[in-house]
Amino acid sequence: MRNFNYKNDTEIIFGKNTEEKIGKEIKKYTNKILLHYGGGSIKSSGLYDKVISYLKNENIEIVELSGVKPNPRLSLVKEGIEICRKNNIDFILAVGGGSVIDSAKAIAAGVNYDGDVWDLFIDTSINHPCLNVATILTIPAAGSETSSGCVITNEDGWYKRSTGHPSLRPVFSIMNPELTFTLPKYQTSCGISDMIAHILERYFTNEKHVDLTDRLCEGTLKAIIENALRLNIDPNDYNARAEIMLSGMIAHNNSLSMGRIGDWATHDIEHELSGIYDIAHGAGLSILFPAWMKYVYKHDLNRFAQFANRVFNIDININNLEETSLKGIEALENFFTDMDLPTRLSHVDIDDNRIEEMSKKLVAYCDHVGNFVEIREKEALEIFKLAL
Structure with a gap:
């Protein structure tokens, strides 16, 4: 057996109706977030409206970035980085599955990096502060809700690569199995x-x-x-x-x-x-x-x-x-x-x-x-x- 260090700081908030806690949980960290999600599924299910309501009840300012696709794209990550820098955002809430969470992590890693964020997926270690990420999980699969890694696809050549750092583990993840019924x-x-x-x-x-x-x-x-x-x-x-x-x-x-x-x-x-x-x-x-x-x-x-x-x-x-x-x-x-x-x-x-x-x-x-x-x-x- 190998020597090892193990540490996982992600708080798991598990069970029915746990998404109702999102406003109060985020309030512990910030008053302003980037809300990151995919397409229409969280809107058609009613989850989007609930999340917005819970956040506004705590007077949390929301800047949105939707459009995450399966095999999340580098171009959207770069857009998210610029949004966070322009709006002085230091916290990202990802609502969705692994693709949304990975995209959020990549944004979190890139905001305080001076170069091209793609460097971090090729040959540059993450050794700078990353933004905080939290999640509301809707698709159990990737495990990104508690992992330290993420995977992004670069449309220039269609390279799909990963990076990781302990600071990219979400600070908390809300996991309600009922959200997966649809x-x-x-x-x-x-x-x-x-x-x-x-x-x-x-x-x-x-x-x-x-x-x-x-x-x-x-x-x-x-x-x-x-x-x-x-x-x-x-x-x-x-x-x-x-x-x-x-x-x-x-x-x-x-x-x-x-x-x-x-x-x-x-x-x-x-x-x-x-x-x-x-x-x-x-x-x-x-x-x-x-x-x-x-x-x-x-x-x-x-x-x-x-x-x-x-x-x-x-x-x-x-x-x-x-x-x-x-x-x-x-x-x-x-x-x-x-x-x-x-x-x-x-x-x-x-x-x-x-x-x-x-x-x-x-x-x-x-x-x-x-x-x-x-x-x-x-x-x-x-x-x-x-x-x-």
């Missing part, structure tokens, strides 16, 4: 795929003697799978929604990373896919994670067999760990299929025309991605081929 099934499923991938990135490690976090990863995966299937039957099951929302937070708040080094190659590969094709991140992950697993499973048959046994209850064939490992990968694919998610690039009408381009871009700014198995251009190309 999500379409596909969006719910994509979120579930994303949180599963966050756990798998941590689970597949070369670190030994990580029994506790192995069990935590496996237990969280089983909870997600069981409650996801419950939502297939009843999308308005509050308790299942609550379990999924809490699991998404646990999956990416780094508590499952203690003492271990995760992989993260599949996320990096997927960023190339959704950066170019603009597909949902969770859909890209449901396609690419099984493909990555098929490419690397022989690196540690014991771990893959353990995954199959502990997560999907597949009996271990001690005389043929490869068979057990492949059954575990198949079980994961079958679960994604049960959630109406794609498991092949062909399922989302993507062919092999740009897989060489994506493989090259993957390592444009680095020697390789991944820690469990190092992935370079050649290996990435083979993974894309397995995903076709």
Whole structure:
């Protein structure tokens, strides 16, 4: 087990009607905010009007910036930076899912940075004060409501890259599972795929003697799978929604990373896919994670067999760990299929025309991605081929 430091300062305000506390919670920090959100969903659901009312009740001045898209864009981040500078705003409230929260974090990181904010996603560390961010979560998926990182897409070349710093963890996050009742099934499923991938990135490690976090990863995966299937039957099951929302937070708040080094190659590969094709991140992950697993499973048959046994209850064939490992990968694919998610690039009408381009871009700014198995251009190309 590795040495580690762990600290997470985000306050979680969880449960029914917790969005009603937003005005009083923000009042503890500021009297003026940037309200950041996506399109019409928070307005059609009535959440927007409620948030505005709760904020005005506390005499909080509101400057708005809407328009966040899935795979959030650098151009909107730059617009938000200028708005904050012009209006002397030092606090951002993100209302939405991971894309909105990531966009808010990128703005928060860029306001006090003298250069191009894109530098922070390429080769410059964050070592300056970031603005405070808070969230009202409406889409459980990315775990950005308590994480220290964010991902942004640069339209100039369609590069999708990440950055992070402890100061980018939201100061508080409001999590009301009822706010997710109106999500379409596909969006719910994509979120579930994303949180599963966050756990798998941590689970597949070369670190030994990580029994506790192995069990935590496996237990969280089983909870997600069981409650996801419950939502297939009843999308308005509050308790299942609550379990999924809490699991998404646990999956990416780094508590499952203690003492271990995760992989993260599949996320990096997927960023190339959704950066170019603009597909949902969770859909890209449901396609690419099984493909990555098929490419690397022989690196540690014991771990893959353990995954199959502990997560999907597949009996271990001690005389043929490869068979057990492949059954575990198949079980994961079958679960994604049960959630109406794609498991092949062909399922989302993507062919092999740009897989060489994506493989090259993957390592444009680095020697390789991944820690469990190092992935370079050649290996990435083979993974894309397995995903076709």
